[in-house]
Amino acid sequence: MALFGGIDAGGTSWRCAVFDGKDSILARTAFPTTTPEETLGHAIAFFQAEAQAGRAVKRIGIACFGPLAVNPAHPRWGHILATTKPHWSGTDVAGMLARGTGCTIALETDVTAAAFAERAWGxxxxxxxxxxxxxxxxxxxxxxxxxxxxxxxxxxxxxxxxxxxxxxxxxxxxxxxxxxxxxxxxxxxxxxxxxxxxxxxxxxxxxxxxxxxxxxxxxxxxxxxxxxxxxxxxxxxxxxxxxxxxxxxxxxxxxxxxxxxxxxxxxxxxxxxxxxxxxxxxxxxxxxxxxxxxx
The missing domain is CATH 3.30.420.40 (ATPase, nucleotide binding domain)
Known part of the structure; x- marks a missing residue:
């Protein structure tokens, strides 16, 4: 069974889940968006715990608040750009999650990711x-x-x-x-x-x-x-x-x-x-x- 990870990384709160399909969430958690270190630490810990419980994922999709470097050709792909959210400007969201979980990361803005979901299922x-x-x-x-x-x-x-x-x-x-x-x-x-x-x-x-x-x-x-x-x-x-x-x-x-x-x-x-x-x-x-x- 192929399992996938998903993160709805909002400016107010983050939601993380392990899926085996659109209608099947095997585990999920949510927590406030605080500092980058604390917030990303919570997400990494969730996926590490799920892996230890036998629900390891190899790919994690991130629907992230921005502004965000989303073009793979951008030299800072996966980083938050200049934002009103305190402490988050310059944060390497994709890199920190990849290093912390060992997973391949697919990343888009939260609104573009939502557009893909609405086109597919909504x-x-x-x-x-x-x-x-x-x-x-x-x-x-x-x-x-x-x-x-x-x-x-x-x-x-x-x-x-x-x-x-x-x-x-x-x-x-x-x-x-x-x-x-x-x-x-x-x-x-x-x-x-x-x-x-x-x-x-x-x-x-x-x-x-x-x-x-x-x-x-x-x-x-x-x-x-x-x-x-x-x-x-x-x-x-x-x-x-x-x-x-x-x-x-x-x-x-x-x-x-x-x-x-x-x-x-x-x-x-x-x-x-x-x-x-x-x-x-x-x-x-x-x-x-x-x-x-x-x-």
Whole structure:
């Protein structure tokens, strides 16, 4: 029986699992994201303990928060790049895990890994050109075009694009330490807390926060469609669990683009949907990476 390891390495918490297939998790653990040494140490210890228990894996897929050097040609492949997460800039995630576990490592951003999982098993099935957007502690987008991830100067960082300000949100400065009022700075979970003074989960469905939130996310979706020609934009992450938010974003994105190219999805048009795999998209994306690693 071939076993695979998966790590959903988020900026807030890490989840590790041993799989023998998509629907069979033999062991799993979760722990907060603290310092690189402590966090990676927990992950290494988990896989070492599983190996001692007879559940050794040879390949581990990592769906990791970023920015991240994901192109194998990059001289710092597998490293975290300059990030807002304290202590993590420059961390060699892939190298430390490979040395600590003795496993082959397959690595992608958390959002690109989730896009692979959604294309294989979730809301992106049957499509080669999709975007997966997560809205939580940060906002990130993974792009698959022709079924392949997009790499260039780095991986896409669509959450840091700008959007016109909502007319009821002209004075909020935004929370992004790099760009202030980029979309992540205006629509991430920390932005909601900074603007309204409470957790997003405490805001009622009819609160004006959600029209403002949908405004910025719709501009993100429309820009992705217009610049990359994806056929489906899939939204996941904790903030998107809000009742009706995906529908609001879809309607506003369609209005932004208007009649331009609005054929049915798969016939030249696009749609905006919620994640089919829910909050497991990242962990299942890590499994997909491990199963499909080129070794």
């Amino acid at each position: 809301a992106g099935r049957g499509l080669d050109d999709i975007a997966y957007v997560t809205v939580g502690t940060g906002i990130g987008a993974g792009l698959l075009l022709g079924g392949k991830p997009v790499w260039g100067t780095m991986h896409p960082e669509a959450g840091h694009m700008r959007a016109p300000r909502h007319y009821d949100d002209l004075t909020f400065a935004g929370v992004c330490p790099f760009h202030g009022d980029c979309i992540e700075g205006l629509a991430s979970a920390p932005a909601l807390v900074a603007r309204w003074g409470v957790q997003a989960s405490d805001l009622p469905d009819d609160h004006p926060a959600w029209d403002i939130e949908a405004h910025y996310l719709a501009h993100l979706a429309a820009n992705l469609v217009l610049t990359t020609a994806v056929k489906r934009v899939i939204f996941g992450g904790g903030v998107m669990a809000r009742n009706g938010l995906v529908r609001r974003v879809a309607d506003k994105a369609a209005a932004l683009i208007g009649p331009y190219g609005t054929a049915a999805p798969g016939e030249g048009g696009f749609d905006v949907v919620g994640a089919g795999l829910g909050l497991d998209a990242g962990l299942l994306g890590a499994l997909w990476l491990a199963e499909n690693a080129l070794v």
